[in-house]
Amino acid sequence: MATPKEMLTTWDNIQFGAVLPSFEDPEKKIRSKFHSYNYKVADWRVEKPVFNRDLCIDCDFCWVFCPDSCFEVEEVVNKRGKKQAKIKGINYNLCKGCGVCVEVCPTPIKSLLMFPEHVETQEALKQWPTKEDKKDK
Amino acid sequence: MAERYELKSKEVWDGNMAAAHALRQAQVDVVAAYPITPSTPIVQNYAQFLADGYVDGEFVKVESEHSAMSACVGAAAAGGRVATATSSQGYALMVEVLYQASGMRLPIVMTVVNRALASPLNIHGDHSDLYLGRDAGWIHLMVNNPQEVYDMTLCAFKIGEDERVRLPVTTNQDGFLVSHTAQVVEPLQDEDAYKFIGEYKALNPMLDTKNPVTYGAQTEEEWHFEHKAVQHKALMESFPVIEEIFNEFEKLTGRKYNLVETYKLDDADIALVVMGSAYETAMLAVDKARSEGIKVGLLMPRVFRPFPYNEIAKKLKNVKAIAALDRSAPMGTTGALYNEVAGALVANGQSAIITNYIYGLGGRDTTVEHILEVIKETKQNADAGKRVTDLQGFINLRGPKLSFN
Numbered sequence: 001m002a003t004p005k006e007m008l009t010t011w012d013n014i015q016f017g018a019v020l021p022s023f024e025d026p027e028k029k030i031r032s033k034f035h036s037y038n039y040k041v042a043d044w045r046v047e048k049p050v051f052n053r054d055l056c057i058d059c060d061f062c063w064v065f066c067p068d069s070c071f072e073v074e075e076v077v078n079k080r081g082k083k084q085a086k087i088k089g090i091n092y093n094l095c096k097g098c099g100v101c102v103e104v105c106p107t108p109i110k111s112l113l114m115f116p117e118h119v120e121t122q123e124a125l126k127q128w129p130t131k132e133d134k135k136d137k
Numbered sequence: 138m139a140e141r142y143e144l145k146s147k148e149v150w151d152g153n154m155a156a157a158h159a160l161r162q163a164q165v166d167v168v169a170a171y172p173i174t175p176s177t178p179i180v181q182n183y184a185q186f187l188a189d190g191y192v193d194g195e196f197v198k199v200e201s202e203h204s205a206m207s208a209c210v211g212a213a214a215a216g217g218r219v220a221t222a223t224s225s226q227g228y229a230l231m232v233e234v235l236y237q238a239s240g241m242r243l244p245i246v247m248t249v250v251n252r253a254l255a256s257p258l259n260i261h262g263d264h265s266d267l268y269l270g271r272d273a274g275w276i277h278l279m280v281n282n283p284q285e286v287y288d289m290t291l292c293a294f295k296i297g298e299d300e301r302v303r304l305p306v307t308t309n310q311d312g313f314l315v316s317h318t319a320q321v322v323e324p325l326q327d328e329d330a331y332k333f334i335g336e337y338k339a340l341n342p343m344l345d346t347k348n349p350v351t352y353g354a355q356t357e358e359e360w361h362f363e364h365k366a367v368q369h370k371a372l373m374e375s376f377p378v379i380e381e382i383f384n385e386f387e388k389l390t391g392r393k394y395n396l397v398e399t400y401k402l403d404d405a406d407i408a409l410v411v412m413g414s415a416y417e418t419a420m421l422a423v424d425k426a427r428s429e430g431i432k433v434g435l436l437m438p439r440v441f442r443p444f445p446y447n448e449i450a451k452k453l454k455n456v457k458a459i460a461a462l463d464r465s466a467p468m469g470t471t472g473a474l475y476n477e478v479a480g481a482l483v484a485n486g487q488s489a490i491i492t493n494y495i496y497g498l499g500g501r502d503t504t505v506e507h508i509l510e511v512i513k514e515t516k517q518n519a520d521a522g523k524r525v526t527d528l529q530g531f532i533n534l535r536g537p538k539l540s541f542n
Contacts, residue, residue, distance in 0.1 A: 011363040011370075017242030017303070018354045018364050019341045026348040034351070 007033055036068050036094065045097030047114040050124040051090055055111035060085050062101035062112060070095040109134065139164060139193045141327050142186070150322045152315040155283040156222065156248040156308070157182035159290035161192055162330035163246075166217030166337070169197035169208030171227060174260045175312040176250035179222035194218075202227035206234035206245075213243035214352045216342025218294070220245065224312060225252035228266040232273065238305045239274030240368060241352055242340075244297030245305040247275075248290055251413070252312040253499040261500020262312030264413065264464040267441065268473050274368055276306040276375060277441040279412045283320045286310050288392055291325075294334045295382050302375045303340060304368075309441070311464075313500060314414040325390065333389055372443045379440060396445040397452055401427065402434030407515045408453055408489075410436045410478050411462040415496065415503050419462075422508035433512050438477075446481035453482065458519035459491040460511050462532075466498055471529055490518040496532035507532045 015021075020034035031037055058078075063071040063085060070092070073085040097114075105112045109131065115124040142161065150158065156179045160168065170180040186192050197212075199205045205221055213219040223231060228249060238245050251267050253259040267277060276296060278289045286308060293306040310316055325333065341350050356364055376396060383394040400420050402408060411419050416437045426433045436452055438445055453459060461479075463472025470476070475493035482489060494511055497503045514526045527540035 008359055009363075011366045014360075014363045014367050016341070016367075017352075018240065018356055018360075019242075020351040020354050021341070022349040022351070034354075 040093045041068065041096040042093050045095065045117055047097050047099070048092065048095065048117055049090060049097070049099065049101050049112050050115050050119075050121055051087065052111045052113070052125060052128055053087075053089075055107050055109055055128075056087055057107055057111075058084055058086050059106060060087065061104040061106060063087060065100050065104045066095075067098065067100065068094045068096060071101070140190045142191050144324050144326060146323060148322050148324055149319050150283050150287070150324075151178075151317050151319045152280075152283045152286040152310045153178035153250065153317065154182055154319075155287035155322050155324075156290050156310070157186065158324060159287050159330070160220050160246075160248070161186045162325070162327050163218065163220070163291065163294050163334050164193060164331060165220045165246075166194045167197060167209070167212035167219045168194060168221060169199055169205045169212065169219075170221045170223070171199055171202045171205045173202070173224045173227040175252060175262070175316045176222040176224040176227075176248070178316075179248055179250070202230040203234060206231040206238065209245050210234060210238050210241065210243060213238070213245050214241060214342070215344045216339030218298075218337040219243070220247065220294075222248045222250070224250045225254055225260075225266050229254060229269060232270060235270055235273040235275060235305070237353065240364070242303045242368070242371070243305060244294075244303055246290065246293045246297060247305065247307045248286070248293075249307045249309045250312050250316040251309050259499040260312070262314050262316075262414070262464075263498050263500065264309075265466065265498075267307075267309050268465045270307070271442055271473065274304065274372065275442065276302075276304055276372065276379075278306065278308045279437065279439055279441055280308055280310045280315065281414055281416050281437075282315060283318070284322045284392075285394075286315065287322050287324060288386065288390070288394065291330055291334060292379075292382055292386055292394070295385075296375065296379050298335075298337065299378050299382070300338070300340070301378050302371060304371055304375065309413070311414040323390075329389070333386065375443055376440075376445060376448075394439055396438070396440050397448045398435075398437045398439050399452055400435035402436060402452060402456075404432060405434030405456055406432040407458045407460075407512065407519045408434050408436055408456040409460050409462060409508070409511065409515070410438075410449075410474055412437050412441065412474065413464060415462065415464065415508075418503060418505060419508045422505045422512060425505060426509060426512045431512060431516055433516075438474075444477050444481075446477065446484065449478060450481045450485035450487055453478070453489060454487060456489050456519075457522070458515045459489050460494055460515045461491060462494045462496050462511070464495075464497045467493075467495060467529070475529075490524045492518065492524065492526055493529040494532050495529065501533055503532060 072088040254265040297306040461475035529541040
């Protein structure tokens with residue numbers, strides 16, 4: 001993964017009009033160094049989304065809405081024999097903590113929740129709200 | 138396919154109509170505009186041409202000038218030839234987006250009709266809006282009459298779209314004095330005009346979905362400086378391209394334009410530097426002064442940005458005294474034209490005495506007699522060999538004489 005320092009260049013080699021191409025080779029889909037996949041934004045985050053696989057229904061809303069393509073998916077065949085993208089988890093290098101995934105998550109108890117950066121994932125999962133918590137409210 | 142518009146070899150057009158016809162002949166893909174006096178007829182006429190089938194493009198009606206220029210930026214980034222028109226307050230509202238357009242290197246053409254900025258509200262011509270946008274990274278071309286509006290608007294497309302330049306361009310005509318004054322204009326036929334400008338070449342178009350690009354990226358301290366330096370370099374190095382295009386235009390029409398226009402300057406002892414319609418008034422004043430034996434000449438930067446400083450210093454090499462006339466309220470210093478010209482002289486080790494005059498604010502009339510007064514005052518400096526008049530004077534201002542030293 002390129003860091004900003006490695007990306008720096010001199011004025012005579014700068015991108016024209018700050019117009020950044022996504023691909024070095026559009027035919028072969030080779031991503032350019034400017035592609036957000038190659039840019040770590042983890043240090044922008046104050047809170048992080050934590051993914052709870054047990055509650056997820058694989059609607060893929062988070063995958064669609066995520067502005068930085070953080071969600072890692074694998075292709076699976078579901079019960080009805082149809083191809084589906086199964087959410088595997090979050091690439092935290094690409095996540096800047098915007099929280100849109102939590103916002104769009106449709107399950108009754110969210111399968112994605114924001115936690116402070118320092119909370120370990122396992123600890124976060126232990127703190128996950130339950131149906132009972134919801135009833136109390 | 139757009140209909141061909143029958144044009145006579147000589148038409149009677151005001152500046153606005155001349156600009157509208159130039160936009161039509163350029164076959165602009167998108168015009169996004171919001172009407173404002175005195176430039177309204179440009180987009181009004183253009184919309185009429187479009188409705189009548191003379192244009193193949195889109196006319197986008199927007200809710201403000203900020204939106205107008207924003208739509209222009211979007212359309213230009215998408216890969217189209219784009220133009221708009223504005224004046225004064227509209228120009229002021231656009232300013233934020235003017236910087237965006239030039240930073241993204243989008244060759245948008247804007248036909249500006251110069252008008253005073255409020256307050257107090259005023260719809261008439263002065264150069265307040267031009268001066269507001271002078272650091273926005275656009276090329277600014279100056280015109281003095283409807284023929285020049287037409288010619289420079291055609292050239293503006295060709296200059297901005299040149300691969301060595303790729304910058305947005307404005308043409309500047311004085312509100313009402315040029316925009317609403319009908320004069321004889323000799324236009325090109327549609328096919329000749331289009332052939333001169335050429336097909337639009339999109340560079341990094343956003344509508345090329347196979348090769349997606351990002352426009353308007355954020356660049357902080359480790360990037361921004363390099364980008365701005367390159368943008369400035371493009372402006373500074375556009376001089377030869379502009380001259381090349383002016384030469385090509387001369388071959389086509391016989392009408393010769395220069396980076397710096399002069400009138401009877403070759404043997405002059407004193408010079409006036411003035412832009413816009415007042416240049417033509419000053420020509421008459423120069424003729425009159427010369428008949429009285431005063432050797433005076435005129436100079437006008439045809440291109441206000443990039444500012445042809447070396448060319449100007451060269452042309453003013455042999456004069457003893459200069460008056461720079463600014464048609465914009467200086468607000469706390471000497472006028473911009475004065476500053477630019479003085480800087481150009483100093484940089485080249487020239488020491489002509491130079492004074493500043495403010496004239497024509499809010500469309501105030503400036504006549505041959507007024508210019509003659511300036512010529513006579515400037516002659517006093519030339520004769521004395523030092524500055525004996527005040528540094529900054531006001532022309533045709535009612536009340537006791539106002540000047541600053």
